[in-house]
Amino acid sequence: MGDTNVLETTEAQIAVHWQEEDYYYPSPKFIGQANVTDPAIYERFSLDKFPECFTEYAEMLTWYKYWDTVLDTSDAPCWKWFKGGKINASYNCIDRHLKDNKNKTAIHFVPELEEERIDHITYQELYVRVNEFAALLRDFAGLKRGDRVTIHMPMSAELPITMLACARLGVIHSVVFGGFSASACADRIVDSKSRVLISMDAYYRSGKLLNHKINADEAVALAAKDGQVVDKVLVWQRYPGKSSTETPMADGRDYFVNDVVKKYYGARVEPEQMLSEEPLFLMYTSGTTGKPKGAQHGTGGYLAYVTAMSKYIQDIHPTDVYWCMADIGWITGHSFIVYGPLALCASTVIYEGVPTYPDAGRSWRIAQALDVNIFHTAPTAIRALRKIGPNEPAKYNYHFKHMTTVGEPIEPEVWKWYESAVGKGEAIIVDTWWQTETGGFLCSTVPAIKPMKPGSAGPGVPGIHPIIYDEDGNEITQPGIAGNICIQNPWPGQMQTIWGDRDRFVKTYFARYCKNPESKDWRDWPYIAGDAATRSADGYYRILGRIDDVINVSGHRLGTKEIESAALVVQEVAEAAVVPVAHEIKGKEPDLYIALKPGIQATDELAQKISDAICNQIGKIAKPRKVWIVPDMPKTRSGKIMRRVLGAISNKGDVGNVMTLANPEVVETIKTLVQKS
Ligand code: WT7
Secondary structure: OOOOOHHHHOHHHHOOOOOOOOOEOOOHHHHHHOOOOOOHHHHHOOHHHOOHHHHHHHOOOOOOEOOOEEEEOOOOOOOEEEEOOEEOHHHHHHHHHHHHHOOOEEEEEEOOOOOOOOEEEEHHHHHHHHHHHHHHHHHOOOOOOOOEEEEEEOOOOHHHHHHHHHHHHOOEEEEEEOOEOHHHHHHHHHHHOOOEEEEEOEEEEOOEEEEOHHHHHHHHHHHHHOOOOOOEEEEEOOEOOEOOOOOOOOOOOEEEHHHHHHHHOOOOOOOOOEEOOOEEEEEEEOOOOOOOEEEEEEOHHHHHHHHHHHHHOOOOOOOOEEEEOOOOOOHHHHHHHHHHHHHOOOEEEEEOOOOOOOOOOHHHHHHHHHOOOEEEEOHHHHHHHHHHOOOOHHHOOOOOOEEEEEOOOOOHHHHHHHHHHHOOOOOEEEEEEOOHHHOOOOEOOOOOOOOEOOOOOEOEOOOOOEEEEOOOOOEOOOOOOOEEEEEOOOOOOOOOEEOOOHHHHHHHHOOOOOOOOOOOOHHHOOEEEEEEEEEOOOOOEEEEEEOOOEEEEOOEEEEHHHHHHHHHOOOOEEEEEEEEEEEOOOEEEEEEEEEEOOOOOOOHHHHHHHHHHHHHHOEHHHOOOOEEEOOOOOEOOOOOEOHHHHHHHHOOOOOOOOOOOOOOHHHHHHHHHHHHO
């Protein structure tokens, strides 16, 4: 990285800048009912109480056997939490609630079509369906503890049923976001070595019934080319008892779950007593290289952490109706639609479709119909809802006590609309900063204790001790100076490793500031999150954006290398460079620069072909704003593509001094091309 200021050349440079905002205080009504109100919680979780403090979180769960060691550091930095403990996640999210709450709704499934009835699944019904499907997975699909399964499903009640059935057996699930392409699904099948793929025939999106089964066929074919054979494809039906896809079922490979499961009606499966550190799931995420990495999350530590965060930060009580609008295919959905809320015996809402379908009032009608009182979404959705229906929330009779924002920085103006219009001035807001790798929240206010500050995530949550380092590893203590935000201590929700690539895990998250690579002491292994941040005098952190080659589109991570590799599959392409460009709703969008092989003409058709290649390989979410075919890339004398210069052009910013480049003249040419259109 040399001596150049890394922060200057990355997204932080084009991050939104704003002034310190005033505090907003929680209402006495909120405080009166909150799960935690005693500020002593920060004292209980101070660094000198580490790691024993986290037993408070583990105690929220039901264990077959208690742990011997709270934190085992012998394989640093692959920490093992609650070592020696035995536990099952499915038992904790279902069975333990049956005695007192079997008739309570666990899942409200809301179909996208408003003429279809909402499905209310009680804890007892969830128990029955998870057991039957677990029996099918074990006896029909031959799956056992430690096997991996890839799940490529849309938002549906069957998705958490599938995950919990895996967890019951100790099968490691790897859920791929339903909107991802077959090719992205295939990569994850190959990396996790899954021999079973679980899919669904179809789902609704913006009023259209999309054929999803076709992705399973393509994914299986692509995985086979890479040497991974999938021998069973289990397909749930959107309308049980009837197929909603024209894609044929391959004989001896593809099975409709709704047919096969009949053999298992009434079956009960004893939950596996998992070691606390055995993996619960993999969640693939983008990084600085082309290949997505499988964040491996453990069972006991992860579940303890998300349960505690749901209780203390989301303030979930068993009587609450909780709606997180994220997709279960992302970490937010795993932690805060499925595992956290269900471990606390809440009712969790799963909505199939688009929040603004068929109109801007849809989300608020759902909130009204189900009497939702906790609401959780991302700035990109808030911006979209504000744009198309700023006055819609007032038309509906719902009342939120609590709202969350997650995934990217929220502009104070948007925050204020969220607070006054969506929250009707009655709801508290938590701005939760965290990552796929961290399992649960890192920074946020504890809602009844700390006031809110628009645009700031807040201090570290209890037990998380952030620190900001400069490029040389010195702590930055002055307020308002940006640096690399790190966490000084391990915590139970932290990923255990990258699936199959321990070296990459150590390199990506620890190498930068590790004090001694031989050390078994956690103090020597600060975790680097990959975000730039500032801390203000009150100890609140403001997240500025990624310091690495990751672009945050609508709160979802895409690696620039991932998109560039997809573009390079088009054979006319010689070089590709992706930069983030600011977008009103999505936060950021990828802008793609292309240099063609010699003798090839730039045409609109070719630009379209490159854009299509990216959608096919990754998914529509990665679609570039524009494909700019340029005569040459701006390069340093050593041949490095200057993405900073391209980023400045895309964002109509200052390109700075380019005279040291190998080809400074190309900058003007590109600028004219981009800025005139
Ligand atoms: C990256 C992680 C956390 C679940 C959803 C995204 C950005 C996340 C915030 C926030 C500012 C945020 C960071 C982070 N981010 N939450 N509240 N304020 N930025 O998970 O896909 O792993 O992305 O999202 O840049 O590193 P992810």
